[in-house]
Amino acid sequence: xxxxxxxxxxxxxxxxxxxxxxxxxxxxxxxxxxxxxxxxxxxxxxxxxxxxxxxxxxxxxxxxxxxxxxxxxxxxxxxxxxxxxxxxxxxxxxxxxxxxxxxxxxxxxxxxxxxxxxxxxxxxxxxxxxxxxxxxxxxxxxxxxxxxxxxxxxxxxxxxxxxxxxxxxxxxxxxxxxxxxxxxxxxxxxxxxxxxxxxxxxxxxxxxxxxxxxxxxxxxxxxxxxxxxxxxxxxxxxxxxxxxxxxxxxxxxxxxxxxxxxxxxxxxxxxxxxxxxxxxxxxxxxxxxxxxxxxxxxxxxxxxxxxxxxxxxxxxxxxxxxxxxxxxxxxxxxxxxxxxxxxxxxxxxxxxxxxxxxxxxxxxxxxxxxxxxxxxxxxxxxxxxxxxxxxxxxxxxxxxxxxxxxxxxxxxxxxxxxxxxxxxx
Amino acid sequence: xxxxxxxxxxxxxxxxxxxxxxxxxxxxxxxxxxxxxxxxxxxxxxxxxxxxxxxxxxxxxxxxxxxxxxxxxxxxxxxxxxxxxxxxxxxxxxxxxxxxxxxxxxxxxxxxxxxxxxxxxxxxxxxxxxxxxxxxxxxxxxxxxxxxxxxxxxxxxxxxxxxxxxxxxxxxxxxxxxxxxxxxxxxxxxxxxxxxxxxxxxxxxxxxxxxxxxxxxxxxxxxxxxxxxxxxxxxxxxxxxxxxxxxxxxxxxxxxxxxxxxxxxxxxxxxxxxxxxxxxxxxxxxxxxxxxxxxxxxxxxxxxxxxxxxxxxxxxxxxxxxxxxxxxxxxxxxxxxxxxxxxxxxxxxxxxxxxxxxxxxxxxxxxxxxxxxxxxxxxxxxxxxxxxxxxxxxxxxxxxxxxxxxxxxxxxxxxxxxxxxxxxx
Numbered sequence: 126x127x128x129x130x131x132x133x134x135x136x137x138x139x140x141x142x143x144x145x146x147x148x149x150x151x152x153x154x155x156x157x158x159x160x161x162x163x164x165x166x167x168x169x170x171x172x173x174x175x176x177x178x179x180x181x182x183x184x185x186x187x188x189x190x191x192x193x194x195x196x197x198x199x200x201x202x203x204x205x206x207x208x209x210x211x212x213x214x215x216x217x218x219x220x221x222x223x224x225x226x227x228x229x230x231x232x233x234x235x236x237x238x239x240x241x242x243x244x245x246x247x248x249x250x251x252x253x254x255x256x257x258x259x260x261x262x263x264x265x266x267x268x269x270x271x272x273x274x275x276x277x278x279x280x281x282x283x284x285x286x287x288x289x290x291x292x293x294x295x296x297x298x299x300x301x302x303x304x305x306x307x308x309x310x311x312x313x314x315x316x317x318x319x320x321x322x323x324x325x326x327x328x329x330x331x332x333x334x335x336x337x338x339x340x341x342x343x344x345x346x347x348x349x350x351x352x353x354x355x356x357x358x359x360x361x362x363x364x365x366x367x368x369x370x371x372x373x374x375x376x377x378x379x380x381x382x383x384x385x386x387x388x389x390x391x392x393x394x395x396x397x398x399x400x401x402x403x404x405x406x407x408x409x410x411x412x413x414x415x416x417x418x419x420x421x422x423x424x425x426x427x428x429x430x431x432x433x434x435x436x437x438x439x440x441x442x443x444x445x446x447x448x449x450x451x452x453x454x455x456x457x458x459x460x461x462x463x464x465x466x467x468x469x470x471x472x473x474x475x476x477x478x479x480x481x482x483x484x485x486x487x488x489x490x491x492x493x494x495x496x497x498x499x500x501x502x503x504x505x506x507x508x509x510x511x512x513x514x515x516x517x518x519x520x521x522x523x524x525x526x527x528x529x530x531x532x533x534x535x536x537x538x539x540x541x542x543x544x545x546x547x548x549x550x
Numbered sequence: 551x552x553x554x555x556x557x558x559x560x561x562x563x564x565x566x567x568x569x570x571x572x573x574x575x576x577x578x579x580x581x582x583x584x585x586x587x588x589x590x591x592x593x594x595x596x597x598x599x600x601x602x603x604x605x606x607x608x609x610x611x612x613x614x615x616x617x618x619x620x621x622x623x624x625x626x627x628x629x630x631x632x633x634x635x636x637x638x639x640x641x642x643x644x645x646x647x648x649x650x651x652x653x654x655x656x657x658x659x660x661x662x663x664x665x666x667x668x669x670x671x672x673x674x675x676x677x678x679x680x681x682x683x684x685x686x687x688x689x690x691x692x693x694x695x696x697x698x699x700x701x702x703x704x705x706x707x708x709x710x711x712x713x714x715x716x717x718x719x720x721x722x723x724x725x726x727x728x729x730x731x732x733x734x735x736x737x738x739x740x741x742x743x744x745x746x747x748x749x750x751x752x753x754x755x756x757x758x759x760x761x762x763x764x765x766x767x768x769x770x771x772x773x774x775x776x777x778x779x780x781x782x783x784x785x786x787x788x789x790x791x792x793x794x795x796x797x798x799x800x801x802x803x804x805x806x807x808x809x810x811x812x813x814x815x816x817x818x819x820x821x822x823x824x825x826x827x828x829x830x831x832x833x834x835x836x837x838x839x840x841x842x843x844x845x846x847x848x849x850x851x852x853x854x855x856x857x858x859x860x861x862x863x864x865x866x867x868x869x870x871x872x873x874x875x876x877x878x879x880x881x882x883x884x885x886x887x888x889x890x891x892x893x894x895x896x897x898x899x900x901x902x903x904x905x906x907x908x909x910x911x912x913x914x915x916x917x918x919x920x921x922x923x924x925x926x927x928x929x930x931x932x933x934x935x936x937x938x939x940x941x942x943x944x945x946x947x948x949x950x951x952x953x954x955x956x957x958x959x960x961x962x963x964x965x966x967x968x969x970x971x972x973x974x975x
Contacts, residue, residue, distance in 0.1 A: 162964075162965065163689060163690075163693060163963065163964070163965040164963070164964055164965075180605040180606070180607040180608070180962075181605070181964055182605040182961055182962035182963075182964055183605070185964055187737065187963045189734070189737035189738065190737055190959065190963070193736045193737045194736070199696075199739050199740075200696075200737075201693075201696070201697060202690070202693040202965065218697075220697065253964070254966075264588060265627070268588060268626075268627040271624075271625075271626070272626060272643075272645065309614075311618045311619075312612065312614035312615055312618045312625075313614065314624050315624075520949065520953070521946065521949065521950075521961065524945065524946065524949065525946075528945070534615065536607055536946065537605075537607035538588065538589070538607075538612045538615070539587075539588070539589055539606055539607055539610055539678070540587065540588040540589075540627065541679075
């Protein structure tokens with residue numbers, strides 16, 4: 126009997142893939158979710174792993190556990206190597222997996238805009254491995270500064286550069302400055318971590334370009350009050366092992382973090398179809414399907430779509446999960462034969478944007494309501510705790526935050542051995 | 551003024567090194583603690599990281615933070631490359647560090663008794679990297695079993711072998727069996743994890759040889775009740791990529807864990823003195839000093855000592871921390887010039903032994919009082935929570951345990967990417 130059910134394969138279990146899978150829970154389909162990790166990662170909090178506040182396990186939940194009670198779903202841990210659109214099969218870990226419907230939600234990777242050598246010196250923030258690498262380098266810099274006698278080198282060890290003034294860059298800059306000023310000073314004897322220099326460099330004219338100019342100005346003021354140096358309108362022209370070049374101005378540093386852009390995951394390039402959207406994204410039809418392939422959908426960061434109100438769907442979790450739910454509904458209707466092919470095009474709903482600036486500050490925009498400060502920070506915390514997948518993680522994260530807030534400590538200050546820097550944990 | 555103070559260097563910040571450092575908090579010395587990790591690891595709970603119950607950060611606390619208020623102490627993150635006993639200096643990360651007193655507490659590494667090739671197939675349980683490697687392999691085996699069609703291979707994927715029936719082996723075997731039976735069955739569709747085979751192989755005639763025969767029998771019954779197969783008196787004769795050989799009997803498995811023995815850390819071999827104790831340990835004087843070097847002490851797993859009551863100091867945390875405190879007192883007396891050289895020899899106090907068997911079972915021995923079952927498990931939990939270094943870790947661990955107990959879930963089920971298996975996090 127189960128033979129007869131249409132096979133739906135979802136590649137990638139970020140917000141898009143996960144919400145598509147969950148939305149299909151009543152659909153008469155055989156669902157297979159494939160991801161290269163065994164966990165769904167709550168990516169909006171990844172910067173807190175990089176800044177030693179949370180452990181990776183606090184923001185990761187096994188995909189199997191999330192979907193354990195969804196009887197139509199199976200989960201496969203595998204790297205998808207390719208898709209054969211003509212044969213309707215997916216290649217993964219030596220298996221050739223047939224599908225009737227395919228949802229591609231492979232996400233994004235760092236985009237160095239052609240400067241691939243920059244990646245070695247300036248890791249991004251796309252997965253647990255990168256976040257723990259950033260954490261290790263960051264903490265190791267303070268350790269080295271403690272015993273460095275050359276003042277110039279010591280200064281460079283205590284200089285942290287974040288490239289890119291979007292939400293990730295803003296949140297990371299605030300968290301690192303706060304770590305240096307508020308959490309660790311008493312742990313060190315010779316290094317004055319309070320004097321650590323945190324630079325946030327943005328090529329464009331303002332921070333948080335996706336938000337309103339008032340929020341940009343508010344975030345700028347909050348970061349400066351915290352002691353973060355912000356440079357606007359200055360593009361980074363080179364990144365080397367010992368620093369960056371901003372315009373023609375060299376800044377000496379051993380800690381550069383890349384938060385300046387992402388592109389679609391490499392899988393999109395293997396499909397044999399033109400990736401016409403920006404950053405290797407695939408320009409999809411108004412119903413998120415692949416041109417010429419109504420049975421294949423691309424959602425989330427790998428898709429490029431302007432919705433029917435002329436709004437470009439942004440590469441944020443809201444965009445991905447809304448696309449996931451939309452596509453799931455479309456497939457369920459087709460499978461059930463109800464209103465086949467007559468579903469309205471995908472429309473993005475903006476429920477607001479927010480970013481934190483250190484502890485107890487931030488900016489929030491919900492429609493026309495824009496605010497900042499402690500209220501923004503509390504709203505941000507409440508939303509993220511509510512949405513965080515998995516009961517245990519919610520409690521653990523809340524506990525870590527409360528602990529960090531009152532005791533000015535961070536719960537996850539592990540430096541990985543250099544031989545294995547950057548691995549998950 | 552601080553120039554004139556005697557310089558005390560401690561190499562290694564496990565239980566021995568940490569308790570020596572803390573016991574010196576009022577001593578008029580300049581103290582430097584060197585460790586290759588930035589954290590003190592609460593090793594007795596490492597098996598819970600390997601079995602996905604706790605995150606590494608739950609049982610690791612930055613050494614700097616532990617010693618932040620101890621003004622005579624500095625902390626250095628470095629690998630010690632060697633010691634020059636004649637020049638009285640330590641080589642670490644390019645620094646040549648002079649000392650007046652040296653406490654060597656480098657700990658232990660896995661001992662494969664000459665079969666070094668076994669290490670690649672059967673990781674041990676000595677650090678965070680090994681524990682997360684074991685965790686990744688363990689969880690990956692269940693993942694692979696879910697999609698394996700060859701029944702023999704599937705059986706091997708669901709066979710877990712622990713070599714060595716000491717506390718680590720007993721605790722790990724119980725935790726893995728319980729993971730398979732109690733925590734994950736509903737997460738899988740095709741693999742029946744309840745039928746996973748967990749084998750504990752001990753070459754000697756009984757489990758927990760350091761405890762009484764009644765406790766050994768109790769642990770054996772408890773493990774068998776849980777469904778663990780225990781083989782006693784059967785030495786492992788070979789370990790390969792796809793299994794082990796017990797006597798001449800091959801057992802097919804992709805998950806073999808080494809808990810059969812440790813030897814002193816490699817640093818001891820670089821001292822240029824004979825390592826006459828078992829497992830490369832250094833036979834020390836009754837006051838833990840190095841023969842011919844009254845200013846150098848070796849403590850913990852790297853030392854071999856029979857105390858004045860004829861009791862061999864066991865390689866457990868109690869032994870290390872008691873030696874650490876003893877040596878600290880000895881140094882403080884010498885520095886202060888009180889009763890110089892007249893301190894009584896080190897004497898080991900056995901405050902009891904315990905081990906858990908899965909959730910809610912265990913064995914405890916405190917003097918003549920021997921008991922098992924739930925009472926033993928509660929006693930074990932209470933002790934470990936009390937001793938666990940750092941307030942936040944206590945709460946986090948307790949919360950994880952309570953969560954695991956009532957919800958039958960584990961908090962840290964992350965599989966590292968194969969490229970970076972085995973790293974900290």
